[in-house]
Amino acid sequence: MRGLIQHTISELFDRKLVYAFALVTLVAVLLVLFSTTIDISFGGEEQDLGDLSQAMGDTFLKGLSMFLSFLVFLAVMGTAGLIPTMLSPGQSDYFLSKPLSRTRLMLSKFCSIFSVYGAVIVVCGAVVWLAMSVSYLGFSGAIFYLFLSHLISLFIWLSITALAGVMSNSSAMSIMAAFTVWVLKVVVSSARAFEDVLGSKLLKFFLDALYQILPKTDQIETIGERLTSDLFIASYSAVWTSLLFAVVLLFLTVVTFNRRSY
Amino acid sequence: MNVIEVTELSKVYASGLGRGGIVALDGVSFSVEQGQIVGLLGPNGAGKTTLFKILLNITKPTGGRARLSGLPASDPLSRQRVGYLPENHRFPDHQTGIGLMELTARLYGVESSLFEDQLEPLLELVGMEKWGETKLRKYSKGMLQRIGLAQALVSDPEILLLDEPTDGVDPVGKIEIREALLKIRNQGKSIILNSHLLSEVESVADRVVILSKGKIVKSGSMAELTSQKSHIIIEAEIGHNIVEIPPRLGKVLSVSTKNMIVEVVDDSNLNPILELLFLKKIPIRSVKPMRISLEQSFLNTITEQEQTG
Numbered sequence: 367m368r369g370l371i372q373h374t375i376s377e378l379f380d381r382k383l384v385y386a387f388a389l390v391t392l393v394a395v396l397l398v399l400f401s402t403t404i405d406i407s408f409g410g411e412e413q414d415l416g417d418l419s420q421a422m423g424d425t426f427l428k429g430l431s432m433f434l435s436f437l438v439f440l441a442v443m444g445t446a447g448l449i450p451t452m453l454s455p456g457q458s459d460y461f462l463s464k465p466l467s468r469t470r471l472m473l474s475k476f477c478s479i480f481s482v483y484g485a486v487i488v489v490c491g492a493v494v495w496l497a498m499s500v501s502y503l504g505f506s507g508a509i510f511y512l513f514l515s516h517l518i519s520l521f522i523w524l525s526i527t528a529l530a531g532v533m534s535n536s537s538a539m540s541i542m543a544a545f546t547v548w549v550l551k552v553v554v555s556s557a558r559a560f561e562d563v564l565g566s567k568l569l570k571f572f573l574d575a576l577y578q579i580l581p582k583t584d585q586i587e588t589i590g591e592r593l594t595s596d597l598f599i600a601s602y603s604a605v606w607t608s609l610l611f612a613v614v615l616l617f618l619t620v621v622t623f624n625r626r627s628y
Numbered sequence: 629m630n631v632i633e634v635t636e637l638s639k640v641y642a643s644g645l646g647r648g649g650i651v652a653l654d655g656v657s658f659s660v661e662q663g664q665i666v667g668l669l670g671p672n673g674a675g676k677t678t679l680f681k682i683l684l685n686i687t688k689p690t691g692g693r694a695r696l697s698g699l700p701a702s703d704p705l706s707r708q709r710v711g712y713l714p715e716n717h718r719f720p721d722h723q724t725g726i727g728l729m730e731l732t733a734r735l736y737g738v739e740s741s742l743f744e745d746q747l748e749p750l751l752e753l754v755g756m757e758k759w760g761e762t763k764l765r766k767y768s769k770g771m772l773q774r775i776g777l778a779q780a781l782v783s784d785p786e787i788l789l790l791d792e793p794t795d796g797v798d799p800v801g802k803i804e805i806r807e808a809l810l811k812i813r814n815q816g817k818s819i820i821l822n823s824h825l826l827s828e829v830e831s832v833a834d835r836v837v838i839l840s841k842g843k844i845v846k847s848g849s850m851a852e853l854t855s856q857k858s859h860i861i862i863e864a865e866i867g868h869n870i871v872e873i874p875p876r877l878g879k880v881l882s883v884s885t886k887n888m889i890v891e892v893v894d895d896s897n898l899n900p901i902l903e904l905l906f907l908k909k910i911p912i913r914s915v916k917p918m919r920i921s922l923e924q925s926f927l928n929t930i931t932e933q934e935q936t937g
Contacts, residue, residue, distance in 0.1 A: 369734025373720065380722035456718030463684040463714070464735040465707040627687040 367474045374448070374478040383444040384486070387437065391490040394433050398426075398497040424595065426498050427512070431591050434491045434516040441483040442523040442544055447537030448479055449528055454535065458628040468624045476528055476616065483524075484517050491516070508594045515590025518605065519583040525612035526581075529619045532626070551580045581608040631787050631818045632660040632683065637692035639678050639842075652678040654842040655692070660820060660835075662786070665813050667833035668822040669926055674839040676822045677715055680789050684712060696787060708736070711780030715791035715822070717772070721765035725756055725775045728764060729782050736783040743782065753808050754778045755801065769796030777805065781812070788812065788819045794828060806832055830854070830922035838929050846929045853925045859918035860898060863887045865911045877901055889918060 378384050452461055452475060461471060495509055523544055530543030554576045585604035592599055637656045640649040653675045660666050668676050681687035683694050685701050699706035719728050726747065733743040751757040754774040764772065773796055780788060790809075794802045802825075809819060809832050823829050829836065830850065837847040846853065859881070867885050877900055878892040892898055898915070905912055920928075 369731050372734070373723075373731055376722055376727070377720075454718065456714065456716050457720065459681070459684075459686055459712070459714035460717060460719060461735070462686040463707060463710070463712040464732075465704045465710075465737070466735065467704045470704075625688075628681070 367477065370474045370478040371482060374475075374482045377448060378444075378482060378486070381444065383440070386440060386444070387486050387490050390433075390436065390440065391493050394494045395497045398429075398494060398501060427591055427594060430491065430495055430498060430509075431512055431516075431587055433494055434487065434512065435519070435587060437487045437490055438516055438520045438523065441487060441520055442527060443541060445479050445483055445524065446527045446531065446540035446544065449475060449531035450535050450537045450540060453532065453628065455628075462628060469620050472528075472532070472620050472623045473616075476524065476619075480521060480524055484520055487516065487520065488513055506594070508596060511593035512590045515586050515593075518586050518609065522581045522583055522586075522608050522612040525615040525619070529615045529622070532619050532623050547580065550576070551582070551584075554580060555584075578607060579611065581611045583608065629662045630659040631662050631697055632658075632820070633695045634658050634679070634683075635693050637679070637682060637694055638690045639675070639682060639687065640690045651842050653682070653689070656839070656842070656844055657692075658837055658844060658847060660787075660818050662818055663813060663816045664834045665809065665819045665821060665832050667829035667836040667922075668820055668839065669826065669829065669836060669922075670839035671930060673841075675842040676839055677791060679839070680712070680714075680791055680820070680822065683789065684710065709783065709786040711783060711785035711788045713773075713776045713780045713788075713790045713793055715795070717776055719764055719772070719776065719779075722763065724761050724763050725751070725767070725778070726760040728775060729760075729779050732779040732782045738783055746782070746784070750778045750781055753781070753811075755804055770798055770801050773797050774801065774805070777808070786817055788817060789822075790819060791822045792824065793821065794823065794825060802828065826921075826923040826926055836922065838926060840930055840933045845933045846925075850922070854919050854922055855917040856920055858891055858893075860890050860892055860901075860915060861887055861918050862890060862902070862905070862915050863913040864905055865913075867910075869908055869910055871904065871908065871910070873901055873904065 449472075451457060462468070464471070466474070491513060499506075526544050526547050527540040530540040531537070534540070554573055557573050558577055582604040586608060589599055589602065589605060635657050637653050638651075639653040640651050642649050656675070656679065668679070670676050678687060682689045683696060683701050684707060685704075694701040696706040696710060720731070723731060729747065729750070730743065733740075747760075748757065751760050754777050756771065756774050756778060759767070759771060759775075764775070767775065773793060777790070777793055780790070793809075794805050797805060806828060809821070813819060813832075813834075821829060821833060833850055835847065835849050836853050838845050838853075863886060865886070866883065866888060871880065871883065871888065873880055873890065876893065877897040878890050881889040881891050883889075890901060892901065902912065902915065
């Protein structure tokens, strides 16, 4: 595991991804620093500064959440090729000839990718959060939930690219699989909004089933934001069903990997 | 003690259309004893690399079984004391030579202190002590082969599987690698060497296994493969004597004043032939089977195989 973590870190530097994360973080910090001078027009009416403070806090929180989502997107795009590369001709022989079971090799590689890129996301997010805290927000330990929700998102997206990578041995297919799930997720969510006007019960059932099966990363991130703001959460089912989806995909990844000849 | 045992191993690759398939291995059985260098020979597509991959569980066999150090090849522990240099390898090229060896050591679970102790000697063994800190992408083909051999030795393996280890290596490097292999063999380790360079195999291997179309067509010690039992060299003071051998005993293939090469029909005919020389009072110095190069033996075997279908 330690060897694969070191290997994943060296891949991170070799692929120049670390610079992309650093650049995005720098831009975000500059945006935060320059957006703290805000002209507020009261328009002659009395305003409750407490409400205003809450509104500003929510805006920054939303901004930080979007930034973390973008980092997750970068990580998924950047790592989609790692497993196909490990399994490419010439390199698969090297890794598979070692005294590790395939299950252990795959899970170790997956955990290495998740922990290395998860750490990068947390560090970059923390830098932006510190800039926000120093400038405006004030420190709050509840931000932990926001980071956690995005790490869960990362875990789910990585499980999709891992399965696609093992099945296709192709970085492009891994990226396309992640995009396909994302598009499906958006389409199904949009279609469900109109399901009352859909005539077919079968179609409604199909849409509901698909909605339950597909990961709900947007909702997980919203849950993270609400927990950070200490707001009531009606249901955590989006978290459990999405995690179940990821675990099933990981299981299929390991099963497929174990059955394959290279 | 056998460190590798292969019994009735077969592998059929499914063809694209799902009907039939490509037979890569067809009932292959052989074993390798501890401390032996075995040369694995065969034309392209004979199944040599597939055999290596099955031994390492990289490819799943269709039938038969393979065991390493007494454990089934499917057991990860069977690979604990196996070093492997793949053909056409593509090591992670962002690693340095030392980085690759360190990664390999970690994947084998070799302790850091043990790895550090053996790093320098291994780099020296393959002549890469000056290039350890250089990234692999800057290495030449020969340097990649050398570092590949070093990483195969990181876990102090009992068994080494080397697929074309001198491919791309310069002549001096080839000699160095050959000497390194002999040194490793003398430490009691077993090596299976897959190489197209037959002279190289001939100079280091104790035994040879020849594969063709997925089957073992010949195997034996180097002496067995390179001797032609039916061809006998008789060193004798023949001078200008005329020696005629009845066709029922054999025939003279060549003759000079100091020796003659005779093809005997049967081993039991050798004595009557020698008696003929005694009768002519020709002093005999030695009688030995004629040796051919491994290359010639290999070509003969493959040609015979193709003729018999």
